[in-house]
Amino acid sequence: MKIKSICNHCALNCGFYLSKDREIKGIDYWTDHPFNEGALCDKGNLAYRTIHHEKRLTSPLIKREGKFKEATWEEVIEVIVRKLSEIKREYGANAIRILTSGTCTNEELYLIKKFASLLGTPNVFSARPSMISNLKESFGFKAATNKLTDIKNSDCIFILGNPFEQNPVVSKYILRAKYENNANIIVADARYTPTAWFATSFLQYKVGAEAALLCALIKSIIDRDLFDHNFIEKNTSDFNAVKKSIEERSVERLSKITGLNHSSIEGAAMMIATAKRPAIIYTTTIMQLPNLSDVVKSLANLSLLINITKEGAGFYPIQGEANIQGIHDLGIEGRQTTRSTKEAVKALLIFGDTVASIEKPKASFVVLSQTFLSKTSDIADIVLPSACFAEKDGSITSTDRMIQKIEKAVDPPGHARSEFWIIKRIAEAMGHDLDYDDVKAVWNEIRANIPVYRDITYKKIEEEVGVHWPYKNDGDQLYKKKFKTKDGLGRFQHFAYQPRIPKTDKAHPFLAITERRYFNREYELISNMIENITEKPTFYADINTKDAENSGIKDGDIIKLISAKDEVTVPAFTTDFVPHGIIFVPNYKLCTVSIREV
Amino acid sequence: MELYFDADLCINCGSCEIACARENGRKKIKIELFDAQFPISSKCVHCEESPCIKVCPTEAIEKRNGVVYINDLLCIGCKSCVLACPFGVIDFEKRQHISSKCDLCAGWLEENKRPPCAETCPTGAIRYCERAEIEEITKKGRRKREMIGAKIYAWRPG
Ligand code: SF4
Numbered sequence: 159m160k161i162k163s164i165c166n167h168c169a170l171n172c173g174f175y176l177s178k179d180r181e182i183k184g185i186d187y188w189t190d191h192p193f194n195e196g197a198l199c200d201k202g203n204l205a206y207r208t209i210h211h212e213k214r215l216t217s218p219l220i221k222r223e224g225k226f227k228e229a230t231w232e233e234v235i236e237v238i239v240r241k242l243s244e245i246k247r248e249y250g251a252n253a254i255r256i257l258t259s260g261t262c263t264n265e266e267l268y269l270i271k272k273f274a275s276l277l278g279t280p281n282v283f284s285a286r287p288s289m290i291s292n293l294k295e296s297f298g299f300k301a302a303t304n305k306l307t308d309i310k311n312s313d314c315i316f317i318l319g320n321p322f323e324q325n326p327v328v329s330k331y332i333l334r335a336k337y338e339n340n341a342n343i344i345v346a347d348a349r350y351t352p353t354a355w356f357a358t359s360f361l362q363y364k365v366g367a368e369a370a371l372l373c374a375l376i377k378s379i380i381d382r383d384l385f386d387h388n389f390i391e392k393n394t395s396d397f398n399a400v401k402k403s404i405e406e407r408s409v410e411r412l413s414k415i416t417g418l419n420h421s422s423i424e425g426a427a428m429m430i431a432t433a434k435r436p437a438i439i440y441t442t443t444i445m446q447l448p449n450l451s452d453v454v455k456s457l458a459n460l461s462l463l464i465n466i467t468k469e470g471a472g473f474y475p476i477q478g479e480a481n482i483q484g485i486h487d488l489g490i491e492g493r494q495t496t497r498s499t500k501e502a503v504k505a506l507l508i509f510g511d512t513v514a515s516i517e518k519p520k521a522s523f524v525v526l527s528q529t530f531l532s533k534t535s536d537i538a539d540i541v542l543p544s545a546c547f548a549e550k551d552g553s554i555t556s557t558d559r560m561i562q563k564i565e566k567a568v569d570p571p572g573h574a575r576s577e578f579w580i581i582k583r584i585a586e587a588m589g590h591d592l593d594y595d596d597v598k599a600v601w602n603e604i605r606a607n608i609p610v611y612r613d614i615t616y617k618k619i620e621e622e623v624g625v626h627w628p629y630k631n632d633g634d635q636l637y638k639k640k641f642k643t644k645d646g647l648g649r650f651q652h653f654a655y656q657p658r659i660p661k662t663d664k665a666h667p668f669l670a671i672t673e674r675r676y677f678n679r680e681y682e683l684i685s686n687m688i689e690n691i692t693e694k695p696t697f698y699a700d701i702n703t704k705d706a707e708n709s710g711i712k713d714g715d716i717i718k719l720i721s722a723k724d725e726v727t728v729p730a731f732t733t734d735f736v737p738h739g740i741i742f743v744p745n746y747k748l749c750t751v752s753i754r755e756v
Numbered sequence: 757m758e759l760y761f762d763a764d765l766c767i768n769c770g771s772c773e774i775a776c777a778r779e780n781g782r783k784k785i786k787i788e789l790f791d792a793q794f795p796i797s798s799k800c801v802h803c804e805e806s807p808c809i810k811v812c813p814t815e816a817i818e819k820r821n822g823v824v825y826i827n828d829l830l831c832i833g834c835k836s837c838v839l840a841c842p843f844g845v846i847d848f849e850k851r852q853h854i855s856s857k858c859d860l861c862a863g864w865l866e867e868n869k870r871p872p873c874a875e876t877c878p879t880g881a882i883r884y885c886e887r888a889e890i891e892e893i894t895k896k897g898r899r900k901r902e903m904i905g906a907k908i909y910a911w912r913p914g
Pocket residue numbers: 165166167168169170171172194197198199200201202203325326327328
């Protein structure tokens with residue numbers, strides 16, 4: 159039997175078929191899927207292996223004397239309810255914080271939000287910071303303007319990041335644009351990546367200089383007067399203010415910050431500004447930066463300047479977690495941690511297999527729902543076994559606003575249950591009624607409450623594969639007539655371009671940079687299969703050849719990376735593609751490190 | 757229908773190797789990087805007079821419908837074929853202790869299914885299609901990364 163399924167390892171949400179006898183046996187390629195046309199990346203090819211994995215959690219766990227012990231649902235729910243009520247009584251509902259992640263369906267997220275409002279806490283966040291929240295002020299929606307498939311019509315693509323390794327399937331459309339449309343590909347990254355192999359113009363900036371590079375691009379477009387004055391005047395606001403704020407900065411000086419030749423920046427700016435159907439793409443690489451919001455704002459400014467509302471032009475944030483767009487659509491903000499919130503939190507509920515590293519707030523009660531025990535579980539007092547993508551019904555929204563249905567193919571193992579069931583049970587035990595029979599009922603309520611989903615009935619999701627919100631208004635490209643901000647004008651936002659990266663010192667002479675290649679903890683179950691097959695490690699360090707020589711490290715040596723907070727052991731590879739003083743480690747963090755041979 | 761590899765489109769994502777290993781029990785396709793940035797994939801050319809067949813002591817290698825095929829059950833892992841192959845395309849699978857190379861998914865093709873590497877390839881670098889389709893592409897002359905002499909080449913029965 160073949161059952162339609164959606165990969166939940168990244169926000170592209172590629173489709174495939176699960177083939178099932180009594181268990182899931184393998185996959186088949188969904189060759190007429192509107193986005194991926196059958197193609198899958200390494201993660202997608204093995205996603206089905208997590209379903210019957212031996213490490214799956216099959217019963218709720220509760221921590222007693224520092225160790226997890228199995229318990230029944232009745233027991234754990236009793237404890238959760240008691241603790242939550244206590245905390246609410248003592249510290250107020252605000253002390254309860256709920257984190258969600260992209261493995262939850264839209265319906266589950268809606269229930270989580272509703273549950274939070276019944277509890278009286280406004281603290282519902284996505285577990286990771288948001289890379290699109292600043293778009294709301296610029297454009298009106300926090301979303302990509304077009305379908306990802308439209309990339310193939312572009313004639314100039316500006317890429318910040320490395321989608322070819324992070325979200326490989328999107329390369330399909332980027333390369334189609336390159337080869338079938340003769341598009342110019344401009345790739346900006348701190349190191350030479352597989353995406354950069356295909357670049358017409360490759361801008362290798364110094365780490366941290368993303369905003370400065372974008373500022374230089376904006377400045378040189380303004381200097382050369384390559385923008386549409388009419389559009390800027392009629393459809394945008396605050397242009398002059400932003401223009402004034404970067405008035406004194408010359409492209410030469412900005413290019414010094416980026417470490418690039420100013421003529422190459424100007425060349426790229428000309429390519430972008432003169433393109434008929436430009437596309438701007440950025441990936442999760444920038445999420446490691448402390449000045450994330452400035453980078454996003456400057457990307458939005460650049461796209462306003464080159465008029466992203468042109469027919470065929472597009473702005474495409476390629477996000478990480480599977481349903482992260484759904485999280486934003488339902489009005490859940492990205493996580494921000496400040497010291498005051500850290501201390502005020504007394505109960506932390508985390509739903510879904512998030513890849514975020516979360517610290518346990520002091521003296522708090524932590525509940526986690528997961529499909530298997532991972533590193534994050536250490537902080538939990540109670541771990542609830544949850545259903546994976548093939549074990550629940552619902553809908554998820556991909557990074558280009560495509561809403562797809564996920565189908566239940568098998569029952570969850572043992573006592574594992576979907577978040578839908580878990581939240582309903584907890585709410586019921588607390589005396590709140592979340593009276594929904596199935597996901598359809600929830601979806602109808604979502605439609606009533608979330609304007610962008612209004613025209614999309616559940617039947618449409620079931621019948622048409624790949625429905626994009628909003629269903630009719632603007633067709634597939636947003637903002638064709640006007641922006642969706644309050645005044646209908648696209649807003650230029652002030653941004654700071656100064657790099658804000660950790661300073662290296664004697665104790666930690668190298669700067670580690672990273673990019674995330676997986677967005678779902680379930681990947682940890684399949685990563686060793688991937689390593690075995692491809693015979694390449696998935697966690698490694700790339701070091702500049704000269705640096706390696708100086709520290710006496712040879713290609714393939716195992717080294718220890720020591721940062722101020724932790725130590726990791728990785729195989730090191732020497733390469734010239736990483737600049738001097740930088741160590742690239744995938745799925746790590748931005749920090750200063752020292753290295754030692756093991 | 758033939759299987760083609762287009763080095764111009766390969767992004768070295770590794771999906772084909774995974775899909776192959778999943779369906780065939782081990783990886784029979786291998787993408788390697790030349791100069792750390794130019795993907796190449798050398799594969800069996802199914803020679804007319806295959807040295808590997810001649811050298812195999814257990815007659816584990818045979819030719820069916822023009823496809824050279826290694827029979828896992830008969831292979832004793834002596835590596836003679838690995839040495840004999842003039843193109844160096846036979847790999848030795850250490851864990852299973854047998855020789856391994858692409859047999860064009862002969863079993864799949866008989867069932868009229870496309871090979872998994874071609875199905876899963878995100879960019880269409882590996883393609884299972886008619887020759888005319890490839891000729892169309894080459895006519896457009898879009899060779900951008902010509903420095904390694906990349907050209908589309910076919911993996912077909914000899
Ligand atoms: S690109 Fe993303 S959605 Fe597609 S198969 Fe890979 S991980 Fe899954």
